[in-house]
Amino acid sequence: MLNLAMMLEDSARRLPDRDAVVSGSTRLSYAAVEAAASQVAHVLAERGIGRGDRVALSCPNVAYFPVVYFGILKSGAAVVPLNVLFKSREVAYHLADSGASAYFCFEGSEQLPMGAEGRAGFEETEECEHFFLITADPAAASPIKEAQTLGQAVADSPSRFAAASVEATDTAVVLYTSGTTGRPKGAELTHANMIMNAVTCHKLFGVAEHDVHLVALPLFHSFGQTVQMNAGFGCGATLVLLPRFDADEALALMERERVSFFAGVPTMYWGLLSAQTSGRDLAAVAENLRMAVSGGAALPVEIIRQVEEVFDVQIREGYGLSETSPVASFNHPGRKPGPGTVGEPVWGVEMKLVDDEWNEVPEGEAGEIAVRGHNVMKGYLGRPEATAEVLREGWFRTGDIGRRDEEGRYMIVDRAKDMIVRGGFNVYPRELEEVMMTHPAVSLVAVIGVPHQRHGEEVKAVVVRESGADLSEDALVDWCRETMAGYKYPRLVEFRDSLPMTATGKVLKRELR
Amino acid sequence: MLNLAMMLEDSARRLPDRDAVVSGSTRLSYAAVEAAASQVAHVLAERGIGRGDRVALSCPNVAYFPVVYFGILKSGAAVVPLNVLFKSREVAYHLADSGASAYFCFEGSEQLPMGAEGRAGFEETEECEHFFLITADPAAASPIKEAQTLGQAVADSPSRFAAASVEATDTAVVLYTSGTTGRPKGAELTHANMIMNAVTCHKLFGVAEHDVHLVALPLFHSFGQTVQMNAGFGCGATLVLLPRFDADEALALMERERVSFFAGVPTMYWGLLSAQTSGRDLAAVAENLRMAVSGGAALPVEIIRQVEEVFDVQIREGYGLSETSPVASFNHPGRKPGPGTVGEPVWGVEMKLVDDEWNEVPEGEAGEIAVRGHNVMKGYLGRPEATAEVLREGWFRTGDIGRRDEEGRYMIVDRAKDMIVRGGFNVYPRELEEVMMTHPAVSLVAVIGVPHQRHGEEVKAVVVRESGADLSEDALVDWCRETMAGYKYPRLVEFRDSLPMTATGKVLKRELR
């Protein structure tokens, strides 16, 4: 047997009294999370749900997320975490596509009525039989008349449940991703995938006697789920949960909770650098912070530099996808750091660069990154063709274009689908963004392709300026013309106050096009 | 996919030039072991052998062991390591029982003609199709006319072979053990079992930048295989191989190769303490030695004390079986050491004490140790009934009787089958041995039960005296009568010059009875 629930269970046995989760004013010990997860498992088992089944979960970063996640795992079923921003139609699509037999949904708030959307989505989905509304106050009456609350469901459940004997190749988690193309597909990650990735994190980051994570990444996404929740629980860390990233609040929590481990997407680091620091003891924050990890999108070297200046920590960038559990490569501590690169493949994982026919490209050239090893998903749930397109002889093609330097480190040139073709030349927005970020008046930038009659596509930069900066569109275009090759510099610049972001902190380029 | 071959492959990618194996005057780098293993995999693949097949290996602790072991794994087949002392009849039994389709066998020596025994066993076994004789000199002609040598077989094989895409639940290794009862049975250990156990070792022992292991434990047995070869390769350690344990030679190698990691059965520690030390720089040996691990049999507290005195290292005792990959419990570094105990269950593993009906015994009482977790075998190959007897709901009953102290540490009271019943009372030989070892004139002791008309069994001690010690049988019986309860002290004592040992260093009690 191999059950990802061991990450919680082992620490609950060894460190029952340690805080596992801090969420607002709630502090839950490992023993408390284990007991609550056991109750959830009982609720499922009583309804005949277990190994071979799938159970969906919509929940922001509050203590219920790990409780229900590990409860589902203990029952033997696989967890299907859903994006908290989904509307009812999307919820219905994911419930049906994953064949979920039960659905746990947080009630949400007035601004984000998750419970109402979730319930509506559930009602559209005949195959999904059980709905549990997670109320912030477990004793509260159900705000949705016909829906049972989690609190009501677990009322008489015993607080011990031995994890089901599932096998290493059973699916532990189904993570939805749009992949390179098409509608969202569920990447099936096995217990072995998820455990090996958490163990790999232990090897990469080292195991401190007591780490405190600030979890600002949404737990429904693979990055925070593996790197912080699973790896963190697996070594008895305390997770301080932040439901919505807010830089000021993040900094306050880092100080108050003595956070030692931060993981974020680049925009979060960018946020931290512009956070309100008056009244904050930055020296203490820097003193406690031992590890800062970035992934999910390209990290501008400029941000690494500034974070090192302010927080006295070297951000380590890694690379991965939902389909790879997610960690695939990393700037390994103890090896030469490669700012601007995503480092080397992690322990037990191989990477190579391939062309459209899966052949390795000549040394030095850019190609699509392919990954092989313990982290590669089983496949896309119920989609043999989509799976066959990306998986061959253990290799998974990522849809990302990369290069490898002489030290064996990889650089992400761009997402294959974000690449711009201008007048027959390939332009990689990521490279341009990296250059433009060094302009003192540029705070954030996204480069996209827009249709153009003659060139096919034209290069455009959407820019957020530093507050108070005095810079015109034309002046920035001029600057770019001087810094970059003629075929690729952005001829169009548009200023905005902010950029649209996904819930996982990536710039939503398709909304800019 | 998950292939145990990653332990070698990853280090070969990362540290190609580091010594992987030192064996006599041979030193092989990781790149060389990887290349040679790849050739072995090619040889198998060409003959249609791969995933789903089993391949047997008889080889002492020389460089060919890891080369062929990882070659078999790379091909996708499972390794069936055989005891090097097997005679032809035993070889034939194991080849047939495991359904091996190929067999690699070391030529051996005049005193131990492994090649001849192996070949004869192979010829008795129709189902096994391929025989490869491993000659110490790969270029030598075959000493057995009709047998192809490994050197001949790999002559034209390419030196790169990507490990087959096997799954986490596929069998990686079949380890033969007599279990609690009956004929030898093959414990099927999966890639997930073996990898998780090696990773657990990394967590237990810590990963040094460059460990040097002295491998005196036979690699065909789970202890040396997992704790030293797999875990060692998995973190780029250098393995110094010793084909036959000889305390003087061991000590010389520890000095010359700057050994940092020793693992052994208690009798090896006992040997090291009596080794020739003149001309040895014991201070240097102690300085380099950072980790000493014991398992496989009960470690007398007296030996821990003496080793600490001489080698300045605290032996850490663990417990496990072939069926548990093998590590199940350990005296964790960083926690309170419990001399005389086998420590706490390792990361991700649970233990409990049960009665014949699988019910937990009352707190404080002795019971049969049961184990659950990532380390428990899939089952006994081709023996569903034997498997069902020992495996239930993920729990494996070990046949060992144990107790748990207030700190949650386990003590092995005895092997269920070694327990003596004298006049209705249970006597645990292990306990008596522990006491008798504290007698200044006793060097080694094994306590057994012998048939007795009135009491059913009588308690007998077979003793090796310290050299030069002046002690009579009667005097020792008197001493025991004063130190132990009346129903259990040994009334019979026999002196010998040595005790019969298994190849894995356990006292062969059945040969004493």
Ligand SMILES: Nc1ncnc2c1ncn2[C@@H]1O[C@H](COP(=O)(O)O)[C@@H](O)[C@H]1O
């Ligand atoms: N630390 C230990 N103390 C006492 N007996 C042990 C210890 N470790 C292993 N054993 C014994 O060795 C057996 C396993 O043998 P094997 O399957 O050959 O590895 C166990 O069932 C125990 O009886």
